[in-house]
Amino acid sequence: MGKKMKTQMLLVLMAFVLILSGCNFNSSEGTSSEGTEGEEGKASQVLNVSETADIPTLDSTKAHDGVAFTVLNNVNEGLYRQDENHQPIEALATEHTTNEDETVHTFTLRDSKWSNGEPVTAQDFEYAWKRVMKDASPYNFMFVTASIKNAEAIMNEEKDAEELGVKAVDEKTLEVTLENANPLLESLLTFPTFLPQNQAFVEEQGDQYALEAENILFNGPFKLVDWTHEQGWKYEKNADYWDAEAVKLDAINAYVVKDSTTGVNLYETNKVDRINLSSESVDQYKEDENFDTILEPSLIFLRFNHNHPVLGNKKVRQAVNMAIDKESLTDVILKDGSTALNGVVPKGFFQSPDGEDFRDLNGDFNTGTVEEAQKLFAEGLKEAGATEVTASINISDSDDHKKVAEYLQAQLEENLPGFKLEIKAVPFAQRLEIEKAIEYDISLSSWGPDYSDPMTYLDMWLKGGSANRMDYHNPKLDELVSQARVETDLAKRYDMMLNIEKILLEEDAAIAPLYQDGSAILMRNKIKDLIVHPTGASFSYKWASIEE
Structure with a gap:
């Protein structure tokens, strides 16, 4: 040796x-x-x-990543939580009643305690939800998705956070008013952004709240002790x-x-x-009795900074989409059950009222040969007034991200002459901050659904939305999202969602979907x-x- x-x-x-x-x-x-x-x-x-990755924060009003959401789901309790079959079940809510048009929901709370011994009250919910809107939480759009009264107006700075449609009637009674009836409400209420917070404790901790185990209270199945x-x-x-x-x-x-x-x-x-296996380990363990693969409804994709002088060009973004052999990425490089994806809504999880899969209905976007990609790239460069482009890709410092980035680097530099890609790996939390500040050229991103509906992938592209993170804007998309949120005819609503995806990918090629995530695990x-x-x-x- x-x-x-x-x-x-x-x-x-x-x-x-x-x-x-x-x-x-x-x-x-x-x-x-x-x-x-x-x-x-x-x-x-x-x-x-x-x-x-580490937990970026355990403040439920600020959390916006899968690691934090898992921890919060296990150390805290909201009105509802997901059961063993992923359906919403009453948690702190013991009774849930509505008025005739289902716009006023009244929840009665069970007896429960914070880890400091104080009772969990309806005021804890009112305080936390209004704090989400007051502090412009990354997930404040969930309150708009839930149709909570005045949420959208508050996001648009037309009303004050105190006008959000949530009110503690007394210690055990919470009243939530909606703009319109919403069949997704109970599912949405399982999400960590809807958790309660103890106002006195939060204010006592100040800017240190939820940054250490001792700076947060717990009311769920587990406590974080270290x-x-x-x-x-x-x-x-x-x-x-x-x-x-x-x-x-x-x-x-x-x-x-x-x-x-x-x-x-x-x-x-x-x-x-329990561990997730890398592609190098899959062949070694695929016959192990503890081995399994799980196809997930998570999207792995490329964000583009739409302010970039070259990447802001639609034809360049289309060329990037077409120049990547996504099947080889999933089948040869990853080998973990992931599948190539050419849409923003993954396959196999979301069906139309007629029982057809969303992905089958809308098909694939921005696919083509390498030659077609090269032609589009040349045209896009000319339109942007450039002859070549050097871009960096923002990734998390994990093995999988590095492996994917290296593959993308090889594909783009080989298939698009004049394209040079530099890799910038940073800790997970830092990658998210770079995205939020839009201080990148391309970012390797992931998105897991917040609730069981295609809209969880579609309303994230609204102008100024906390999940947009690339200065993309199409007024037609914004208008369709607004219409779909209040449409009660399920067939019409589904058509609207199909068209939202077409605007995002067919009309604008705003992002480059790569694959639907899979996990190879040993447990x-x-x-x-x-x-x-x-x-x-x-x-x-x-x-x-x-x-x-």
């Missing part, structure tokens, strides 16, 4: 040891369920999982949770593991119970009832357990 190879092996080993020690894997708290027993010979109810940034966090069962009898796990250790090789090593040494078969949701927060640990 050469000196260079020995040095590389030593560095990998040192990094692995540092991760183990930094995350306290060798402590009694980090013991895996495999081969361990708790009291009276029963399996230890301690689950160990890996996460690819959070070491960029290393991991620990949940413990919340004995004061109203439905504590349903919670079987005593603790969950979540470890930030960005390197897939390290993840495999941790699984093989019984330090974690020990002793882990039971760990619920993976296709929409909203990804995981529910409330019903999970470990068998002997």
Whole structure:
């Protein structure tokens, strides 16, 4: 073995040891369920999982990423939560009544407590929801989607946040007024942006609220008892949770593991119970009894800065779409169950009133040969007054993002002469901030559905919307979204949504969809009832357990 190879092996080993020690894997708290027993010979109810990124924030009014949503879903409780079959069930709401036209909803709250012993009240919901609108939360559009009265006017700065249609009638009664009847309301209320907050505690913490485990209150199945940034966090069962009898796990250790090789090593040494596999590991483990692939309704795509002098050209964006062999990306590079996608709404999850899949109805957009891509690219460059373009791609510093970015770099530079792509990898939270500031050329992005309806992929492109993040605007799209939000004829509404996607991709080629995400996982078969949701927060640990 050469000196260079020995040095590389030593560095990998040192990094692995540092991760183990930094995350306290060798402590009694980090013991895996495999081969361990708790009291009276029963399996230890301690689950160990890996996460690819740290939590950016646990402030439910500011959270806008899958990692935070999963944590919030397990440490807090709203009016509704998703059950084992991904359907909304009453959580803190014990009774839900409406007026005749279903525009006024009244919720009666059950007895429950915050982790500081104070009761959870209707005022906690009113305060948190109005705070979402007051502070221009990244997910304030959810209140518009839910049709809550005055939400859109508040977003447009036409009304004050205090005029939002939510009111604490008394400690146990919450009244929510809508602009119009909305059949999606209960599903939307499972989303973390609709969680309550204790006003006195939030204001006492000030700008430190929800940045550390001790700076947040809990009222859900678990409490967060430790959070070491960029290393991991620990949940413990919340004995004061109203439905504590349903919670079987005593603790969950979540470890930030960005390197897939390290993840495999941790699984093989019984330090974690569930990991996502990289493409390099799929062939090795695909016959393992604990191996599985999951096709998810998540979209992986390229955002373009529409202010860029060259990328702002539609033909250039079309050329980028066409120049990428997406099937090879999913089948040869990723190999994790992901599938190529040429639309913004994924396949297999959203059906029309007639039972037809959204993707089948609208077909593929911006597909073509490399030669067609090159022709469009040349025309686009000429229209932009350029002869070549050097662009950077903003990515998270994870293995999968780096692998995808390197593939895109090779494809675009080979298939579009004059295109040079530079890769800029940053921590996950920083990537999101760069996107929000639109300080990028191209950004490798992902979007998981917030609720079970195609609109969750379509209204994110509204002018000035917090999910837009690229200064894209088409007034026709905005108008169609507004119409679809109040349309009660389901067939007409579905046609509107099909046309919204056509505007985004056919008329404007505003983004470049790449693939529908899939996950290749290893999870020990002793882990039971760990619920993976296709929409909203990804995981529910409330019903999970470990068998002997």
